[in-house]
Amino acid sequence: MAQYKLIHCTINGKEVEKMVDVRASLTDLLRNDFHLTSVKKGCEVGECGACNVLIDGEAFNSCIYLAAWADGKHIRTLESLTGPGGEISDIQQAFMEETAIQCGFCTPGFIMTAVEILETKKLYTRDELRKLLSGHLCRCTGYENILNAVEKTMKRRLGVPVE
Amino acid sequence: MYDLKALYEAESVEHAIRLRLEHPEAQIIAGGSDVLVQMREGKRAGKELISIYGIDAMRGVTIDEDENIRIGSLTSFSHITRDPIIQKYINVLGEAVDMVGGPQIRNIGTIGGNTCNGVTSADSASTLHAWEAIVELTGKNGVRRLPIGDFYIRAGQVDIRAEEGEIQTAILIPKASYENTFGYYIKYAMRNAMDIATLGCSVNVRLSPDKKTVARARIAYGVAGPVPMRAQSAEAVANGAEIGKEMIDRFGLAVLNDINPRDSWRASKAFRQHIAVEMAKRCLFESIKRAGGEI
Ligand SMILES: Cc1cc2nc3c(=O)[nH]c(=O)nc-3n(C[C@H](O)[C@H](O)[C@H](O)COP(=O)(O)OP(=O)(O)OC[C@H]3O[C@@H](n4cnc5c(N)ncnc54)[C@H](O)[C@@H]3O)c2cc1C
Ligand code: FES
Ligand code: FES
Numbered sequence: 308m309a310q311y312k313l314i315h316c317t318i319n320g321k322e323v324e325k326m327v328d329v330r331a332s333l334t335d336l337l338r339n340d341f342h343l344t345s346v347k348k349g350c351e352v353g354e355c356g357a358c359n360v361l362i363d364g365e366a367f368n369s370c371i372y373l374a375a376w377a378d379g380k381h382i383r384t385l386e387s388l389t390g391p392g393g394e395i396s397d398i399q400q401a402f403m404e405e406t407a408i409q410c411g412f413c414t415p416g417f418i419m420t421a422v423e424i425l426e427t428k429k430l431y432t433r434d435e436l437r438k439l440l441s442g443h444l445c446r447c448t449g450y451e452n453i454l455n456a457v458e459k460t461m462k463r464r465l466g467v468p469v470e
Numbered sequence: 471m472y473d474l475k476a477l478y479e480a481e482s483v484e485h486a487i488r489l490r491l492e493h494p495e496a497q498i499i500a501g502g503s504d505v506l507v508q509m510r511e512g513k514r515a516g517k518e519l520i521s522i523y524g525i526d527a528m529r530g531v532t533i534d535e536d537e538n539i540r541i542g543s544l545t546s547f548s549h550i551t552r553d554p555i556i557q558k559y560i561n562v563l564g565e566a567v568d569m570v571g572g573p574q575i576r577n578i579g580t581i582g583g584n585t586c587n588g589v590t591s592a593d594s595a596s597t598l599h600a601w602e603a604i605v606e607l608t609g610k611n612g613v614r615r616l617p618i619g620d621f622y623i624r625a626g627q628v629d630i631r632a633e634e635g636e637i638q639t640a641i642l643i644p645k646a647s648y649e650n651t652f653g654y655y656i657k658y659a660m661r662n663a664m665d666i667a668t669l670g671c672s673v674n675v676r677l678s679p680d681k682k683t684v685a686r687a688r689i690a691y692g693v694a695g696p697v698p699m700r701a702q703s704a705e706a707v708a709n710g711a712e713i714g715k716e717m718i719d720r721f722g723l724a725v726l727n728d729i730n731p732r733d734s735w736r737a738s739k740a741f742r743q744h745i746a747v748e749m750a751k752r753c754l755f756e757s758i759k760r761a762g763g764e765i
Contacts, residue, residue, distance in 0.1 A: 310476055329477040332506075352507045354664065356574060365548070365577045371506045372578065375477060376523055420573065441663030442572025 314378040318343070319387035333369035333377055334358045337384060345385035345415035349444075356443035359416035360384050366423045366442070385415035388422070398422065398460045405456040409447035417443050421457045430465055433458065472506065473515040480522050483608055487635035489520045491610060496520045498637060500544055501578040503571075504587050528582075528639060531555045538604070539643040543582025547594075548573070550581060560643055562653035566597045566672065569657045572664050582638045585618070588626045588697065595698035596672040597655055599690035602647050609636035622697040651676045651686075654756035656749045660736075668737045669693045669745055673753035675708070677761045684708045684758070687721070689750060694729035694742065701728035704750060713763050722751035 310329045317323065318341055327336055334351070337343040337360065346369055349357030353371040360369045361383040388396040398421050401407070408414050417440065424431070424439050431439065436457055445453065462469045478493060480486035489496070496518035499505045508514045522528065528544040531553040539559060541550065547567040550556055556564045570576055570584070570593045584592045585605065603618045611634055618641075621628050630636050653674030659665040670692035676685045687708035689701045704724040711717045731742035758765060 312477075312479075328471065330471040330474045332472065335471060352510055353503055353571075353575060353578075356572070359574055366574045367577055368574045371502055373472075373477070373502065373506075373521070373523075375479065376521070438663070439573055442574045 312375045312378070314375065316377045316379060317381045319383055327374040327377075329373070329375050331374040333360070333367075333372040333374050333382075336374035336377065337369060337382070343384045343386050347412055347415065349412070354444070355413070356416040356420070357413055359419050359443070361419055361423060364423065364426065366420045368442075383419070383422075385418055388418070397463065398425065398456070401456040401460045401463075402453070405452045405459065407448060407452040407456040413443055413445040413447075417445070417453055421460070424457065425461055425464060428465070430467060431461065436461075472509050473512075474509065474519060475516050476518040478518070478520045479524055480520060482525060483527065483637070483639055486520060486522050486525065486637050487608065487610055490632060490635040490637070493518055493520065494632065498522060498586070500580045500583040500586075501546065503575055503579045504583060522637060534642070537645040539648060541581055541641045541643075543586075543638045543640055544580050547576035547579050547581070547584075551576070559648045560597075560601060560651075560653070562655050562672065562674065563594065563597050563601070566655040566657070566670075567594050569593050569655075575664075581641060585621070585641065586628055586630065586638050588622060588624075588628045590625060590695065590697050591667045591670065591693045592698070593657060593667065593670060593692070596670045596690040596692040597653065598641065599698045599700055600653065600672040600674055600688045601643050601651075602688070604642040604644065605638060606640040606642060607631070607636045608639040609634035613639075615642070619700065625696040649676075650761075652757055652760035654753045654760065656753055658745055658749060666736075667693055669731070669742050669749065671746065671749035671753050673750065673757045675754070675757045675761050675763075677713075677758070677763050681713075681761070681763045683710060683712050684717075685710070687754065687757075689721075689725070689753070691725075691729055691746065694731045694746060699729065701725045701750070703727040708754065713758055713765060715765065718751050718754050718765070721754055722747040725750045 311326045337346045347357035349355040351370045353368045358370040362380050459469050478489045499519045499521050528542040532540050534540045551564040551568045584594045604615050605621045607614045655672040657667045658669045673689045675687045678685050692698045707721045707724045733739045
């Protein structure tokens with residue numbers, strides 16, 4: 308017999324209330340009930356990072372997070388980065404400039420981890436960034452351009468010269 | 471959707487104990503990074519789960535009235551690494567759990583789950599063994615505390631009495647263990663991220679006041695046997711010994727008397743023995759340096 312739970316949370320800044328099937332993952336909830344299709348289904352076992360979202364400011368693979376746990380949480384997906392007129396954010400712009408995207412399947416996950424990194428307002432070395440981004444797989448780009456895009460945005464936001 | 475029969479969410483430790491007694495077939499889920507993966511794989515399909523993930527009282531690191539470092543079982547790896555108490559007294563634990571999986575896994579994975587799974591490769595386990603951690607379990611009869619070495623029964627099996635409604639509520643590091651003690655952990659794996667240890671080695675030392683001799687050395691391994699283990703004959707070589715290269719070499723070789731690694735697809739027994747010696751030496755060397763000794 309199906310079991311449901313009423314949850315209250317904010318998704319991309321909007322307060323929502325929803326009856327969730329307790330068997331659902333947070334990926335299921337975000338994609339099926341809220342049509343936030345930037346949240347990808349890759350491996351569904353926590354290995355690839357394609358489903359990554361921010362929960363209370365920290366990055367989580369939503370495929371191994373129960374939808375029922377979202378109660379009381381603040382959840383952000385890539386869609387939250389769009390400005391009021393549909394403008395894209397600096398980090399998305401940098402991904403385009405640096406050709407950090409090919410098929411794009413890994414991109415929303417990478418960008419949300421980048422948002423977590425950028426919000427710490429710290430200047431990281433290239434090696435530190437490599438480690439901070441190591442929870443994501445990309446089968447296309449070879450990672451270097453992704454690192455370039457994150458590094459460039461970090462430096463721009465901190466007012467550090469980008470060479 | 472997960473193939474999950476029912477979900478019971480505990481709001482407090484007492485509630486979790488009650489739920490365990492009411493639903494003897496149900497399994498505990500903390501962060502779920504083992505449980506949900508195994509449910510997807512079919513190994514835990516169709517099970518009832520008791521979620522303890524919402525019990526905030528089980529999160530965080532404090533110093534208790536007996537000066538133990540108290541790590542709530544639900545504290546995530548990333549919170550352990552960032553915690554000032556951990557950084558001050560047992561930095562090596564923060565470093566060890568910073569090698570688990572990748573960043574998102576370190577945000578969801580808990581130290582309770584990493585020990586209750588009974589897995590020998592768990593990245594926190596060797597350091598907790600080497601620091602003689604105490605496991606705190608809470609059940610219908612109250613609190614039970616036992617040394618981490620006794621907590622592990624066999625591969626995948628730990629001493630939690632489900633029939634008494636027990637859950638693990640904290641891991642404690644006694645003052646006698648952490649005072650003036652410095653350690654180092656090496657995880658040997660094929661990749662730097664998202665890989666399980668081929669072998670893990672954690673060493674810590676306390677030096678004499680003049681920093682010329684080792685007052686106390688402790689060493690533990692993961693994947694050197696079915697459960698994490700100490701290497702006591704190596705410890706005996708270092709305890710009371712004068713610091714020097716020769717002593718470090720003897721310490722490294724002595725671990726072969728203690729460990730019992732196996733052949734697996736990840737690595738052969740011979741290879742594990744080879745790296746175990748080298749890892750012991752490097753960990754001891756770094757621990758002595760961190761403690762202010764000269765080699
Ligand atoms: C992609 C990926 C990579 C990983 N890489 C690593 C790695 O490099 N190193 C490593 O060590 N681990 C790794 N893991 C395994 C896992 O993340 C850790 O073992 C983690 O600590 C499990 O914690 P959890 O809270 O998610 O546990 P859960 O999955 O919730 O629980 C694990 C087990 O412990 C029991 N349990 C949990 N908490 C309690 C409690 N308080 N009381 C009683 N029983 C309890 C559960 O019933 C279950 O049997 C990885 C996992 C994934 C998905
Ligand atoms: S789909 Fe979640 S980590 Fe791969
Ligand atoms: S751009 Fe294709 S997987 Fe990363």
